[in-house]
Amino acid sequence: MRDRADTYQAYFERRWRHLRRARVRALAWLLDAPDLLDIHDPHWEGRIATLGPVTPETERWLAGLDADPAPLDAALGAKMHTRLGLYAEKLMAFYFAHQGRLVAHGVQVRASRNDTIGEFDFLLDAGEGGVEHIEFATKFYLLRGDSAAGFDTFVGPNLADSLGRKMRKVFDRQLALGGHPAAQEVLPRPVVAARALVKGWLFYPRGTYQAMQGITAGHCRGFWCALDELEALPGDRFLILPRLQWLPPFRAQSATWMLDKAQLGAELDDHFLASDAPVLVALVREEPDGIVEFERGFIVPNDWRERAT
Numbered sequence: 001m002r003d004r005a006d007t008y009q010a011y012f013e014r015r016w017r018h019l020r021r022a023r024v025r026a027l028a029w030l031l032d033a034p035d036l037l038d039i040h041d042p043h044w045e046g047r048i049a050t051l052g053p054v055t056p057e058t059e060r061w062l063a064g065l066d067a068d069p070a071p072l073d074a075a076l077g078a079k080m081h082t083r084l085g086l087y088a089e090k091l092m093a094f095y096f097a098h099q100g101r102l103v104a105h106g107v108q109v110r111a112s113r114n115d116t117i118g119e120f121d122f123l124l125d126a127g128e129g130g131v132e133h134i135e136f137a138t139k140f141y142l143l144r145g146d147s148a149a150g151f152d153t154f155v156g157p158n159l160a161d162s163l164g165r166k167m168r169k170v171f172d173r174q175l176a177l178g179g180h181p182a183a184q185e186v187l188p189r190p191v192v193a194a195r196a197l198v199k200g201w202l203f204y205p206r207g208t209y210q211a212m213q214g215i216t217a218g219h220c221r222g223f224w225c226a227l228d229e230l231e232a233l234p235g236d237r238f239l240i241l242p243r244l245q246w247l248p249p250f251r252a253q254s255a256t257w258m259l260d261k262a263q264l265g266a267e268l269d270d271h272f273l274a275s276d277a278p279v280l281v282a283l284v285r286e287e288p289d290g291i292v293e294f295e296r297g298f299i300v301p302n303d304w305r306e307r308a309t
Contacts, residue, residue: 076090131192139166204223230264
């Protein structure tokens, strides 16, 4: 049980510190992290899915994968993943297949050869001759203003998306895919339910937090701050997280790419000369058995606030 005073990193470290392999830790996070959206809030009209608590059997299964990751490695394949969403989908497909619930994954619906209508992320066995359509997303959004303005005030780091826009697309288009005439040609059984499973992290201006109806109270969260606010960050050890390491809190036996604050500032200066993309940074501490994340946040260019309004 997670203490309300916990950071998510502290909880995850207690619960899963025995897992050492990055892929297994990522899978554990997907299964155990709080849902980003409150499944009980009437705003979502009962269309948000949840995995429920991790069972002792699943915990033992994860520990077994950490000891022998061959089945997971085979499922993910030898090709290096570059897209975080696809990586997370493959991890979830592996879990659903292990459960014996996976009917199909990544089923495209086309009106014609060159006209794709959409794609079913997961079709799961729903019994009685039907399938459940699960639309799956792992999202990272930054609060750019007052949360009272609604879900569109949570925006993607590159300002190309918002939580409100994403969920409108999911509800209006993606969850309706099972009713499209073209879908009937590829569906193995009728869709009897369609829901969205959403995991992720939300990031708030450093030192602030705004609870919001529709968002799970215990969701994974971090901070964001501008480059010129870097000196105010606590700690003296930092890691710039590659995109495929954005899911669970970071842990490793060692990290040769660990930076002090001056080095981090220099790296970010160079980065923002070439790109205006925010950078996800883990604040870490050194322990006898490894490097452990205790907080995380996006560092944004100094003009990001103006561009985000």
